[in-house]
Amino acid sequence: MARSTGRLSIFAGTGALAPLAVQAALAAGYKVQVLSLTPREDVTDVKVIAADVANPLAIIWALKVFRTTHIVMAGAIHLPDKAREGLIRFANKDVPSSGNAAPVGDATLAALGSVLKKMSGADLVGIHEIAPDLLAPETTIAGPDLVDADLAFARFALRTARAIGALDIGQAAVVSGHRIIAVEDIGGTDALIARIGELKRQGLAGDGAARLILAKAIKPQQPSFADLPAIGPQTVINCTTAGITAIAVEAGRSLLLQRAELLDTANRLGISVVGLRLADE
Template identity: 50%
Template structure:
């Protein structure tokens, strides 16, 4: 059973499962495009038991979460109460406790998207663009560490640094909104006119299971980063998904953006 949100990750996971010969059903937590030959059933995060029943009826052996899902405070409160007994509005890391509850109630193993589509994880290496200078690499490592710190607060998975200074962090608006803010800051002269480059970094939340909501980048990320004046994208190696990799690399090369994977620590 693939619990599907928005974005191309859903397609990556479906195609990988099909290549492996798996029998699949897609439970749509967000509206889905036409998926010929694939069983797509509705799923309502406000009614988690209905999702459990759909998984049980299919006799699923494995469950994968893929794609973005928008949850307001009321939906988060309901999921938190379902998972923990407490109705307090929960962050993404707390909601990851749902995995254990779902496994107990369905008997199915929870797989990360990267365990189904194994070619998605970022390597610990240059991915696109030119090699970084020593100072640029130092700034990129600062950015990855800052992204981990933001994740530890359960705020987001991404930051932007100018040289060695953190200038913006992801919040509930996501990466697109972060890059929009960075573009505005740059246009208004607050950032981007120094020697140090603008660097976007994405890293997994330290306290979050890897089966839930790994950070991801793709061609759209590269395009929006370029519009914001970012020249380097650093991602946590082994814990970041690269979507539409060939198109992403082509977009980065065309726009003069360097992408690299870095191990944290």
């Protein structure tokens, strides 16, 4: 692959994706700066600028000073309602106000990417375009193979995750057979898994023949440059603690973080990880 001569600004949210994005971009030949939306010490070798979504003009300035040609969003971005309202006002500053400044969901906020593109002249690209090896394949990725019945339940879990994504709620769901146990909300996947553990301890789920399956799917209306579903070794560890024994992700549309460690952890703990495609893709 030809080395890039571009200048890449990485918006770093929470999670393990940001340092992986930096290393992949440097290996591809990009000049890189990181606009960090949360304090972190795991990003090295490049300039890191603390970014505040409450000050979007400073972000635009940082993009322009760096002569940014490409923008990548790496990691989850957690915004309180006040910050969301401010961003929406900024994005719509040339549009007459309807008087409704109600907070909006993450998929709607992803449309703000067009504002960054318009004001900086940079192209928004997905992390998978910089590091395609992060994408989940369509196969058993780690752990024991799922039997046909469990594969059917895993597809049901993925369809459930897709459905709640269509409502702009979250990207993940947990099922037991064809019973929906819980879905991701604003608290994120880790909070969902923790709730499953509590439900299991209360005897409300996970004590029957059907295994607990976690599934993560991209929101149907979500642009591919923003927050693709991702799992890593910590996801596997959390699932083990909660009694979840299988994880399903969308093949080609989800990210595997720290892949070698993820595979080793899942194999060691006996957690099945599988990449599937939904029939309506």
